[in-house]
Amino acid sequence: MRSYSLVAPAKINLYLQIVGDRPDGFHELVMVLQSIELADLVTVRAIGTDQIRVHCDHPAVPVDQTNLAYRAAELMMQEFPEMAARFGGVEIDLQKRIPMGAGLAGGSSNAAAVLVGIDLMWNLGLTQWELQELSARLGSDIPFCISGGTALATGRGEQLAPLTSLDHLYVVLAKYRDLPVSTPWAYKTYRQKFGGTYPKSPSEIEAKKARSREMLNAIAHHDFKQIGQHLYNDLELVVLPEFEKIQQIRDQFAKFNPIGTMMSGSGSTVFALAESRSQAEEIRERMRSSIPDSDLDLWVTKLSQCGVHLANS
Numbered sequence: 001m002r003s004y005s006l007v008a009p010a011k012i013n014l015y016l017q018i019v020g021d022r023p024d025g026f027h028e029l030v031m032v033l034q035s036i037e038l039a040d041l042v043t044v045r046a047i048g049t050d051q052i053r054v055h056c057d058h059p060a061v062p063v064d065q066t067n068l069a070y071r072a073a074e075l076m077m078q079e080f081p082e083m084a085a086r087f088g089g090v091e092i093d094l095q096k097r098i099p100m101g102a103g104l105a106g107g108s109s110n111a112a113a114v115l116v117g118i119d120l121m122w123n124l125g126l127t128q129w130e131l132q133e134l135s136a137r138l139g140s141d142i143p144f145c146i147s148g149g150t151a152l153a154t155g156r157g158e159q160l161a162p163l164t165s166l167d168h169l170y171v172v173l174a175k176y177r178d179l180p181v182s183t184p185w186a187y188k189t190y191r192q193k194f195g196g197t198y199p200k201s202p203s204e205i206e207a208k209k210a211r212s213r214e215m216l217n218a219i220a221h222h223d224f225k226q227i228g229q230h231l232y233n234d235l236e237l238v239v240l241p242e243f244e245k246i247q248q249i250r251d252q253f254a255k256f257n258p259i260g261t262m263m264s265g266s267g268s269t270v271f272a273l274a275e276s277r278s279q280a281e282e283i284r285e286r287m288r289s290s291i292p293d294s295d296l297d298l299w300v301t302k303l304s305q306c307g308v309h310l311a312n313s
Contacts, residue, residue, distance in 0.1 A: 002045065002087075003043055003046070004043070004044055004045075004117045004310065005041060005310070005311040006041070006042050006043075006113040006116060006117050006308050006311060007039045007040075007041060007042075007113075007306070007308065007310070008039055008040045008041070008042045008098075008112060008113040008145070009035045009036060009038070009039040009109060009148060009304055009307065009308070010035075010038045010039060010040075010098040010104040010106060010109060011033050011034060011035055011036065011104060011109070011141065011144065011145065011148075011264075012033075012034050012036055012103075012104065012173075012264040012271050013032065013033060013034070013233060013262075013264050013265050014032040014033075014034050014150075014219075014227070014231060015030070015032035015212060015215045015230070015232050016029065016232065016234055016235060017029065017031070017208070017209075017212060017232060017234055018187075018190060018234040019205055019208050019209055020198035020199050020205060020208070022155075022156060026156040027156065027187060027190075027191070028155070028205070029153065029154065029155070029156060029157050030152070030209050030211075030212045031154075031157060032151070032152055032163065032215060032216070032219065033141075033144045033150070033151050033153050033157075033160075034149075034166065034303055035148035035149055035150075035303070035304040035305065035307060036104075036171060036173075036301050036302065036303055036304055037301045037302045037304045038173065038299055038301040039097060039098065039109070040094060040095060040096050040098050040106060040109060040110055040113075041094075041095040041097075041311060042093070042095075042113035042114060043092070043093040043117075044073075044113075044114055044117035044118060044121060045091050045093075045121075046089075046090065046121060047088055047089045048088050048089075049088060049089050050077075050084070050088060050089050051089040052070055052073045052074060052077070052089055052090050052092070053092065054067055054069055054070050054091075054094065055091070055094065056094040056095075056096060057094070057095050057096060058094075058096040061094065061096060061100065067107070067110075068138060068139060069092050069107070069110040069113075069114045071111065072110075072112075072114035072115050072118075072135070072138060072142075073092060073114050073118065075134060075137065075138060076090075076114075076115065076118045076119075076122075076134075077089075077090070080122065080124065083122040083124065086122075087121065090114075090121075094110055099175050099177070099269070099297065101180020101181060102175050102267075102269040103181065103183075103263065103264040103265030103266050103267045103268065104173075104265070104269055107139075108142045108145050109141075109145040109308070111135065111138055111139065111142050111145075112143075112146045112308045113308045115134060115135055115142075115146065116131065116146065119131060128147060132147065132158070136158040140156045140157035140158050143157075144160055144307070145307055145308060146307050146308055147160060147162075147307045148304065148305065148306050148308070149165060149167075149304070150162070150163040150164065150165055150166050150167075150219065150303075151163055152212075154209075163216070163219050163220070164220050164222065165305045166219065166222070166303050167303050167304050168303070169224070169259070169273055169274070169275065170273070170274045170275070170276060170279070170280035170301070170303070171271050171272065171300075171302070172253070172271065172272045172274065172280050172283045172284050172287070172298065172299070172300055173264075173297075173299040174253070174269065174270050174271070174272075174287060174296060174297070174298050175269040175270070175297050176246075176249075176268060176293075176295050176296055177295045177296070177297050178295055179243065179245060179268045179295075181239055181246075181266050181267040181268045182266070183265070183266040185266075186235045186238055186266035186267070187235070189238045189242075190234065190238050193237070194234075194237070211232075215227065215231075215232065218230055224259050224275060225259070227273070228260025229260065231260040231261070231262040231273075232262070233263055233264075235263070235265070235267070236250075236262070236263050239263060239266060240263070243267065243268065246263060246267055246268050246270060249270040249287075249291070250263060250270045252287060252290050252291060253271075253272040253287065255290075256282075256283045256286050256287070258272035258273055258274055258279075259272075259273035259274060259275060260272070260273050261273070277300065277302075280300045284298050284300050
């Protein structure tokens with residue numbers, strides 16, 4: 001049976017602005033999304049039945065229909081029933097390195113890998129745009145996980161425009177192992193607290209979106225100092241007051257003179273940007289010394305220009 005193994009990179013948010021409400025119930029967003037080299041390995045293979053089977057080396061990851069990777073396979077079988085009948089069901093093996101509930105799009109990246117893998121396995125020949133259109137039905141982060149790199153994301157996060165690559169920068173990630181943050185909770189709480197301030201007219205919406213120009217200009221010019229100064233995440237306004245440990249990580253990172261530091265997505269990961277691996281490793285070691293908690297996981301990795309790709313490519 002044919003099989004493909006794919007690298008499924010995590011992402012961080014360099015910018016996350018909640019503009020206001022959308023008619024579909026989601027939030028209108030302006031984000032800068034960035035792939036990183038920390039990644040899961042996703043293997044998809046054809047099996048001789050019409051089933052979808054998911055296996056994972058992390059015991060806390062669900063392997064049923066609640067897993068986005070499962071739902072990605074289900075979507076492909078529904079969209080291409082003739083190919084599903086010809087090739088049979090799909091077995092998915094997830095080797096997890098991206099932490100759960102971390103704001104790093106681990107589940108979305110796994111789903112993206114399944115879509116790409118099945119496209120290859122079934123010889124569908126779908127374009128990246130077609131895969132992204134399909135993936136947007138499952139989750140707002142999945143289209144970006146397919147293409148990766150550095151991108152401006154608007155709408156609910158599914159409308160993407162590539163930006164100048166920042167793949168030579170390094171990043172330190174910090175997350176308490178047993179401290180997840182629910183993305184739906186974070187957005188719901190933000191709406192409850194700040195919904196009254198959402199812009200009502202198109203001109204107000206555009207004026208609010210204009211705030212992102214400083215970050216976009218800094219990225220275009222590879223101005224690291226300005227990138228650090230314009231890191232922005234609206235969800236910090238609700239997550240940090242609720243989770244003292246996440247605030248503590250952010251405060252400690254700031255003491256070690258990174259390019260910048262911020263919570264990624266809805267948390268609970270906090271990152272610090274660095275210009276070199278040696279600087280990143282120094283920040284990691286200083287963080288270990290300042291917060292000697294065995295539950296605090298730390299990673300040094302690099303920004304990446306790659307989305308989902310074959311493991312041997």
